[in-house]
Amino acid sequence: MITNGFLFISLLLAISAVLVVAGHSGKFRVFKYVPGFVFLYIVAALLNTVGLFDHDSIDGVGDGLQDALLPAMILLLLFKCDVRQIIRLGPKLLLTFVVTAASIMLGFIVAYLIVHSALAPESWKALGALNASWTGGSANMVAVQDILEAPEDVFGYVLIVDTVLYSFWLLLIFSSVAVSDKFNRWTKADTSKFDFGGRVTGEEEKPMTLSSIIGLLGFALLVSALAAKAGEMLPEVGTVINASAWTILIVSILGLVIGSTRWGRAAGSSQLATIMLYLIIGIIASGSDFTSLAEAPIYLVAGVIVLLVHIVIMLVYAKLTKTELFSIAVASTANIGGIASAPVVAGAFNRALVPVGVLFALIGTFSGTFLGLLGAQMMSGIG
Template structure:
């Protein structure tokens, strides 16, 4: 049995190496496997098998501390480094507005879905400590506005149990995957949908920025890409505890809203600092693979968190999928109403929704199916979601924990 953190980290690296090696093979069985279980899901669920079958023991592991203190903040910083705030607000226009409306749909939809399902199965509202339903739903809100990095950040913020977290990782993959497939299937029918929405053709074209080319990084650039996120993380850690104490003393009532939590302030400071870096000359480093380094941090986080997952929690999935379906439906209804009122094309609705639910990886895929000129803008708005998501998920959690 593997018990030390050195052994556990080695096991994680072996699992991740096998996943990415087999994913790169052209063998039909590998292609079939990763079509059923996407790489991101495999990086979370396969390490959990080590725990399920008693290969490892993780009750006192410090690896989850590594995630919260270093990997997750560094991941957010690297993903936000290439954010072009000026372009989003100068050229995004109505597409950005729809993105915010879609985020509002996710904020409202979670509590509404929780309340509706609780009418038929009230035991879901019972307090289960760190595995309470509302806690798991906050992580899904973080993912659906931002991405997996935000989902992991919210897990730390609300002390979400690994079992309920695993459930909503699965719910996210299935529900968001079905919605993306439906959006792609509707792309050939967008002209008919535009007529139903009362779209004005003049809104179909929009000036968008050119995507930044990727460049090979030399040693100095790589060192900067590694040191800047760690520097910002260290600064956030240093200031967070003092800020939490000062704020809770100044505003005692704020304790009810997590503002006495050092982790909450660390996320605020690191997110704000990352956006400020994206406005500085440091943004030029993004072309040297900041997003790829961020992805490395992300996959390591997923594998480490997967070590503590209890697969038995998946037996309760049907009701959780109902919650996810209702939640998504509310998001869609709000977006459809807004798009029809603003007389915007269906392509705007599809891209704005995918920027929320899919993130920077899948938003350009949907954009390419509807209007290739919108692909760079879709990427920028989806990346902006990384900065926006933590605040929406926090507010959603504050609302959902009051539902009884």
């Protein structure tokens, strides 16, 4: 069992290195269909499932590193973004987010209709809290649980559902990157709006230097630390806008500003951000435990029904509106995952569109509590 935080991080980085080298070698065709970070997610989750990680000893290191790297990664990814191009994508992105959130809330109602007879009398309160989490984030979930006074034992079950299904959903979303072209052909989506005229790829052809790498690394980590400090000093707004939300917002705005200047053309930002992306995914995956599937089975069934309804509605929506997979995947992740994972998924699809992930996540952060309460109210009338 690994009890040393440094060994834990080193192992994740070593696995990432093997996967990146294997993927770039061209010898393994599987990497053409499944991105390397999907394998990292699976390997890290399996290692945790077999009990390799002592979370009492390493969680502090992993969580601390993730808190430090996430703002830095978002900042670096935004260096190659042109906010004017994001604005030109139009209001359809917001419509996609609204449909996504509505499909999840409808999924909870359908799931409760099907399985409510096998659930505890006040299970609708806990499911309402889970609804808040899957349309916003953990802060929304806690807020709804507190407002509705959901029973602690039932709330514990939905926490398991949240952890297990979120892990599998994130794995599925990451895997979908490899089939995005096929999906877009199926929906006949117009992806030309995502072609930013070489704004990104052209800059990556510039050679990296020691000064560019160390300058970017030092700057990104310093900004991450200062943004986190500033986030702690800013006032919380309700129960959903907290220090973490402020931190992400600060680095996002700064990254967009830098991206419109010559400083955004510094070579190496993409490579550094990718390294951070792998580490963050590894840390997230190391908290997944597949053995939890054996607990609270009826609530897991309810959660699976929610996701199935969500998938069906989004597939129909994508086909009817000719929507590309990127928008669907990031909107879904922003709802079910939240502000920590939406920008990561957006970066996996197209790093020039990380602001879309941040935007979606912030909208979910604002609306999740209200959607959870609304869903709970609807479920309470079923019986």
